[in-house]
Amino acid sequence: REVIIGGAALNAEVEAFFQKIKFPFTVGYGMTECAPLISYDHHDDFVPTSCGSVLEDIMEARIDSPDPGKIPGEIQVRGENVMKGYYKNPEATAAVFTDDGWLRTGDSGIMRGRRLFIKGRLKTMILTANGQNVYPEEIESKLNNLPYVAESLVVLREFKLVALIYPDMAAVEAAQLSVDQLPQLMNENKGILNKSVAQYEKISSFELVDKEFEKTPKRTIKRFLYH
Known part of the structure; x- marks a missing residue:
């Protein structure tokens, strides 16, 4: 079995x-x-x-x-x-x-x-300014395993990789942390993430979003809505 x-x-x-x-x-x-x-x-x-x-x-x-x-x-x-x-x-x-x-x-x-x-x-692949192919799902999978991250989405903005992060507020509250501490926590996560990926996959910055990403009936994120 x-x-x-x-x-x-x-x-x-x-x-x-x-x-x-x-x-x-x-x-x-x-x-x-x-x-x-x-x-x-x-x-x-x-x-x-x-x-x-x-x-x-x-x-x-x-x-x-x-x-x-x-x-x-x-x-x-x-x-x-x-x-x-x-x-x-x-x-x-x-x-x-x-x-x-x-x-x-x-x-x-x-x-x-x-x-x-x-x-x-293929349709989600990101082509960086130096010609590298980046598969955002691989980066997101690593990021989603880090503390206080519920889900994430990696996008390309001004030729740089940016992580959009929806925080795990239940975990934040359970740890008795405040919303004001989220930027610092996610910055620490960014540092951890960037040590685990290739140079061309490193995240330059992150943005916190206040609600879950919109999804298809199959529960995949509607990437086209986020740029």
């Missing part, structure tokens, strides 16, 4: 905790257009931060990158369980397939052997 996790990247802290207590879990990756599974590993074979190995015999995957094992690129797939196209929508079908018949997933990642490691969605 095992628990299979999917739908979004697993929080690194949660993943580490599950491994520490030897909880039988694994992470899979898929999409409706692939009916729905693309990759999976039994929990005994699971590699941390991965989303499993591409299904053997029925599925192929490739990374649109000059170095698929190191440089992230779009994950593209083909196989028996991949759809033929969208019903009565040839334009959408043409947009989602490459000229040589591979399905564009819209996700960016790397692949080592048959094992996939997702970095983020």
Whole structure:
């Protein structure tokens, strides 16, 4: 028996905790257009931060990158369980397939052997002033694990990365802290975060927001509303 996790990247802290207590879990990756599974590993074979190995015999995957094992690129797939196209929508079908018949997933990642490691969605990727690709989800995941952070969003403003932070007010009150202390607390968090990311992923500043970020029915943040 095992628990299979999917739908979004697993929080690194949660993943580490599950491994520490030897909880039988694994992470899979898929999409409706692939009916729905693309990759999976039994929990005994699971590699941390991965989303499993591409299904053997029925599925192929490739990374649109000059170095698929190191440089992230779009994950593209083909196989028996991949759809033929969208019903009565040839334009959408043409947009989602490459000229040589591979399905564009819209996700960016790397692949080592048959094992996939997702970095983020292509449409959320941030291109910095020095040409580096930044995947905000990875930074946000680290930031969300820090004290007094309920959720966060990383955006690009004037060629610099800025973190929008919705504080965990319940935790602040439980610690008997005041709202006036939040800027100092978050500045400390910024310092901790910047020590754990690459130079081009460092946050230059942060802004506190007073309400939760607006979300889709799938509970993902509507990034287009925040700039």
